[in-house]
Amino acid sequence: MRRKNIFKSACLTLFIALLSASLFGCSSNKTNNSSDNGKGSNSGYPKMVVTFSHVATENTPKGQAALKFKEVVESKSNGAIQVKVFPSGQLYGDDNEIEALQANNVQIIAPSVAKLSGFEKSFEIFDLPFMFKDSETLYGFEDGEGGKKLLDKLNQYGMVGLGFWPNGFKHITNNKIEIDDPSDLKGLKIRTHGGTMINEVYAALGASSTKIAFNETYQALQLGTVDGQENSLVNIQTQRYSEVQKYLTLTGHARSEYTLVANKAWWDGLNEKTKELFMEAVKASTETGRQLEEKLEKEALDQLKGSEKINIHNLTDAERQKFIDALQPVFDKWSKEIDPEVLQKAQAANQN
Ligand code: LMR
Numbered sequence: 001m002r003r004k005n006i007f008k009s010a011c012l013t014l015f016i017a018l019l020s021a022s023l024f025g026c027s028s029n030k031t032n033n034s035s036d037n038g039k040g041s042n043s044g045y046p047k048m049v050v051t052f053s054h055v056a057t058e059n060t061p062k063g064q065a066a067l068k069f070k071e072v073v074e075s076k077s078n079g080a081i082q083v084k085v086f087p088s089g090q091l092y093g094d095d096n097e098i099e100a101l102q103a104n105n106v107q108i109i110a111p112s113v114a115k116l117s118g119f120e121k122s123f124e125i126f127d128l129p130f131m132f133k134d135s136e137t138l139y140g141f142e143d144g145e146g147g148k149k150l151l152d153k154l155n156q157y158g159m160v161g162l163g164f165w166p167n168g169f170k171h172i173t174n175n176k177i178e179i180d181d182p183s184d185l186k187g188l189k190i191r192t193h194g195g196t197m198i199n200e201v202y203a204a205l206g207a208s209s210t211k212i213a214f215n216e217t218y219q220a221l222q223l224g225t226v227d228g229q230e231n232s233l234v235n236i237q238t239q240r241y242s243e244v245q246k247y248l249t250l251t252g253h254a255r256s257e258y259t260l261v262a263n264k265a266w267w268d269g270l271n272e273k274t275k276e277l278f279m280e281a282v283k284a285s286t287e288t289g290r291q292l293e294e295k296l297e298k299e300a301l302d303q304l305k306g307s308e309k310i311n312i313h314n315l316t317d318a319e320r321q322k323f324i325d326a327l328q329p330v331f332d333k334w335s336k337e338i339d340p341e342v343l344q345k346a347q348a349a350n351q352n
Pocket of ligand 1: 055056062094110111112167192193213214231235
């Protein structure tokens with residue numbers, strides 16, 4: 001009888017021990033996973049560090065979109081994937097970021113579309129004078145088949161186009177003269193962010209143009225290497241060009257836009273789940289950029305107006321028409337250089 005009881009209590013002790021061991025095991029496992037803080041062991045995503053370099057400041061649509069991209073990837077991967085964002089050309093300037101991307105020294109960059117036009121002329125579509133009537137039209141084009149066709153063209157150059165981010169319509173600043181007529185540009189030397197067509201735009205206006213790296217532009221304006229430059233209002237404001245420029249004309253003659261580009265070999269090596277996560281982050285960050293673009297542009301204009309350092313001229317409709325007419329030959333010539341399907345999609349977007 002006593003032996004039976006001893007046996008019973010031994011079984012009970014063993015049962016309790018096993019039960020608590022399994023409970024403890026589960027809970028300690030759970031604790032481990034959460035204290036692991038998603039460092040990859042349970043997120044289903046491979047652990048990796050992704051380097052993202054760009055040249056704009058953080059308080060721009062691109063700067064904020066990059067931070068949103070980072071936030072989505074890191075939070076949804078539970079920390080398994082880290083995105084290290086380097087703004088303001090801290091890592092690479094716009095003169096060497098594409099090379100760095102192709103060498104996989106950086107995995108993602110967001111250069112101005114014009115900087116890709118050396119690979120594919122169709123990227124010049126954003127610089128075609130007065131091509132897109134407003135931001136909504138442009139976004140419709142980017143999100144549709146035209147935008148996709150453009151992005152796909154990058155694959156053959158060891159790059160993957162993930163999407164487009166906004167910068168803003170371009171306006172002209174200079175140090176010499178208030179521009180309200182195309183002839184006012186005669187003899188001016190203008191800094192551009194690159195591309196080929198833009199040189200013909202300025203040649204048609206009697207000006208000359210030269211490509212200068214973004215992070216060297218303030219100095220070039222200050223030293224008088226160039227008389228003026230063209231850029232989005234947000235870049236004009238955040239780069240403090242009003243300190244070294246006297247006149248700003250709101251021409252809105254073309255669009256400065258970014259392409260979000262990844263190194264192809266790196267991208268192709270990702271599993272499907274990880275690619276989907278990155279694309280989710282592209283979508284969210286594009287929305288952030290687009291929402292902020294309008295707001296930051298308005299704030300930039302208010303600050304420029306408030307600074308009283310720069311004289312601002314908004315073209316009247318009649319004045320704008322003179323620029324459209326003066327640049328029509330450039331439009332006609334260069335629209336033939338754009339993939340016809342891409343051009344047709346852009347024109348169709350304008351019709352909506
Ligand atoms: C420029 O070079 O003017 C711009 O492309 C810089 C940028 O990335 O906003």
